[in-house]
Amino acid sequence: MTPEDHKLLSETGKGTAMGELLRRFWMPAVLSRELPEADGAPVRVRLLGEDLVAFRDTKGRVGLLDERCPHRTASMFFGRNEECGIRCVYHGWKFDVDGNCVDMPSEPEGSNFKHKVKIKAYPCIERGGAVWAYMGPPELKPEFPDLEWTMVPDSHRYLTRHVQECNWLQAVEGGFDTSHLAFLHKGTESEAQRPPERYQVVTIAAGFAAGSDGAIFRNERRFTTSMFLMPFHKLIPTRPLGAHAWVPIDDENTMLYSVYFNPERALDDEDMRRARNFEHIHPENVPGTDRARANKDNDYLIDRELQASGASFTGIYGVGLQDCGIQESMGRIADRTVEHLGVSDTAIIKLRRYLLDVLAAVNAGSEPPGLEPASARMRVLRQHPGGDLSFAEAVAQHGRVRDAAEAAAE
């Protein structure tokens, strides 16, 4: 990869090509449960290199404002969350969720100054247990995407997040790196999902589907897909279904949102046991933080005896931490100009090519893919739908979430 393309893919700050592309999409900014009550404590949010403060107002709406008060740049994090607005504690300027200055008691009565001042505010929507922000041009704000996991009842979903101390794309790449399943996760259930030889990638409206095309394995017809949806979503063919979103905190840190969900029923005890024993995609965090207990500073609590025994290929506990650890080990921004890619890196190459093509098309005036809400209404396939369908045909005909009416008609 050229240094130019590497830079183009990695940088997400305001004004960068990728940064502006990402800002066209709704992005998870904070968990809903971190803002549990109206008029509660504000929360710091860092998103694409911008420092912000989130708060839930009296009516339950979430505001996401610039951390800096426009008056004298004091931090709104220390603000008082009052009647439908947050008030800077330095001089009492108060702003609502839309960024309007609704009170400016430091100025003389009758002053018109407050009508001239706004604080940067990003629109928010709450879906699927998270607060989502839109940071792009107001006139281009899309409808919220029909991501299946955001549309199921809360009881059907388990959502966590944790920080990965590396660039967002490096982490996304890990999510679509099919060839690592047979190694990094050896000794876990994920290993059983290792790709057969004929691996395929098929473009869909909002991204692409990647997976096997039906080779025979242990007498069963193997067929799995995972899907990439713009700009950083992954749908995972686990049971229950899984999903990830890798949201850039800045260019050297990423917030990974991880989901288990069952479209048909509430998660049961067995699902929750899997989620909470940290063997799978949800690591255990240091309480009160978004950092995993097993992290870079303690070598992910690697157990060399366990590794030597072969029971775990890495000696690191849990699929989520194995991914996180190996991705972070590549450095804050892995150098893509020194790699040696093989045929097993098809999905990685496809992902990069896909994003570079999108950037080029947008630069040439096209709309990015995946803005149409229905384009995100996808579901991964865990088994072949039957018949002689090719991988591409199977994805095209059965990779969408059907609504009740459609399902009934089938």
Next chain:
Amino acid sequence: MTPEDHKLLSETGKGTAMGELLRRFWMPAVLSRELPEADGAPVRVRLLGEDLVAFRDTKGRVGLLDERCPHRTASMFFGRNEECGIRCVYHGWKFDVDGNCVDMPSEPEGSNFKHKVKIKAYPCIERGGAVWAYMGPPELKPEFPDLEWTMVPDSHRYLTRHVQECNWLQAVEGGFDTSHLAFLHKGTESEAQRPPERYQVVTIAAGFAAGSDGAIFRNERRFTTSMFLMPFHKLIPTRPLGAHAWVPIDDENTMLYSVYFNPERALDDEDMRRARNFEHIHPENVPGTDRARANKDNDYLIDRELQASGASFTGIYGVGLQDCGIQESMGRIADRTVEHLGVSDTAIIKLRRYLLDVLAAVNAGSEPPGLEPASARMRVLRQHPGGDLSFAEAVAQHGRVRDAAEAAAE
């Protein structure tokens, strides 16, 4: 504010305009009690970005030397404080408080080398419980200023210091920001000092006086002043009287010296109770350090329930920490180019204008104001002196400290 003016006000290193201006004044470098005994342990001092070492010699004089030995640049902090000089432990070179090399045992007997070597040494004076240094051109060294709090007996004064992790001027501005009193400190005694509407600023010889001009509040004639004295002093109209000095450690850290003093009598138990319960300007430090226990890393131990209750506007305990916290929250060097100043920011604007004017005048060849010792002999007014005096007249006629003879004559 233009980026140029912002830079001009913020930078205090050697060779900068503000740095050279500050170096024309005596500045507190260390507390006297940190050098409790002759020939005791040396202490590190960082002042205006220069790394220094202070020590008290056999005769009780304090030396303030370059941290680096001129021989091979070893740190004099590890030096032996010996008979009237400090000796570098690497090769035994010894320097007195004036920077002379008084012994150089590593060189052959009869060598003249020691007479050719000096270490950078700044003159020091002890006043008011602090060691003050003069870092400017020797030929321009002024007399020590008649700051009232430095002239009262030790029993009449309570002096502490702590670090603010931000630029010095940002902290000074907080001290003269009158409009924050009604907000940041709501729920404290300082709130009662909130400025009435007709707020005035009057230039005095060494700086300016700022305050109300006598509006009626709760049936009382309101009248308070605070004073700015060059280059970073504030006189505070509390009971007992208060004072601050914000001394640049470097451009991103400031040492705030805070004083209570009573010109007429020793501080009594009630005064000390106020000082030591940390509700007011003196925060509690981590023992053995100059850092407050409630600091940036723990969000100043903000109590969100207390804040929500309205009993404290910030939920941060103590006027000193409220100021420190909000000033630090603006960043290491707050960006003055993105502010939105209103009419309530009169004092801030005045302070900046005043300093920029002084810099311009000095650049044009004038002497800075405030070098004349008597010009610092000021006292804030806590009540209107009576009669029909305007604010300016009251400050001019009653804002000076009278000596015994003058007082008797009145």
Next chain:
Amino acid sequence: MTPEDHKLLSETGKGTAMGELLRRFWMPAVLSRELPEADGAPVRVRLLGEDLVAFRDTKGRVGLLDERCPHRTASMFFGRNEECGIRCVYHGWKFDVDGNCVDMPSEPEGSNFKHKVKIKAYPCIERGGAVWAYMGPPELKPEFPDLEWTMVPDSHRYLTRHVQECNWLQAVEGGFDTSHLAFLHKGTESEAQRPPERYQVVTIAAGFAAGSDGAIFRNERRFTTSMFLMPFHKLIPTRPLGAHAWVPIDDENTMLYSVYFNPERALDDEDMRRARNFEHIHPENVPGTDRARANKDNDYLIDRELQASGASFTGIYGVGLQDCGIQESMGRIADRTVEHLGVSDTAIIKLRRYLLDVLAAVNAGSEPPGLEPASARMRVLRQHPGGDLSFAEAVAQHGRVRDAAEAAAE
């Protein structure tokens, strides 16, 4: 010293003049006991600014590889140490100690890709309790030097290492700074080795010998030497004999290897008592690390009362920590352009001159000195060999290690 020469001496990265010179020599990379068993856990190594991973393979050979896997740059530190090779846990690529890719299971059977990929690998030799690496051009690899301490049985040697948080040459200079012995180490046995006035430096094939020329001290003929051997070795005239090697970790950190050894017999209880009470050159490390317990962050646990008492000139316990502390106190890379050198700095000046001359000669096409194994076969003299020999004659005739045949013939 000019800024150019200062830079020339300090920088050791790949492509710098000094960096390339150092890479011509075998350098200690890790202690043998840190890789105690075949197929055990790998160890991180940082050498001359390069991040590497060391592992002991099934046959007991030590490999020293690039930390980054050439495939996708994951860290080989997390690798599995398997049958004669280390396997990256991301995709299973496996490399042997010579850097060959011996397995690439992620690629299709029959793929030739693994024969096209190599990982950077440096040749290693184990000698004297350490693993030594050669990082220079393969065609210029020298024979291993005949350093005496690497040639004695393990029972005759005590070897430790610890980090100095400063540039390598600053630390080496401390080792050859003769004039500090009478000061820094006052109150220790090293003090008794203080140089008489007539101090001499004599060039030898691999470096130089420095010491006294036989002045009379306390009725004894004083005669001691220490030796500098290319590129960073010191031989120390203690009892038992001592040695140091200052190996650049990077330009701001140095790994100091410290040795006691007795060529004739195993170290006895008294020798070990001296080594382990940390009074001498071996400091006590934080368990599991290479950092001394008394370090920069705790001011080397300086005891100011002890220092004031005169029992220890520094108040810092142990010769090794006194050296480490004062060298680190000069800053990460001490500024050699502001020094004031005297006649007592002869050895420092000689060392710098020597290295600058070597760099110039190598630049002009010469081979560096000290590559010939026998040139390192030196031993310091602890007493005058007798007769009228000058210092230079004594070093020339008696400064070599004699082998058994030679010794018998004498």
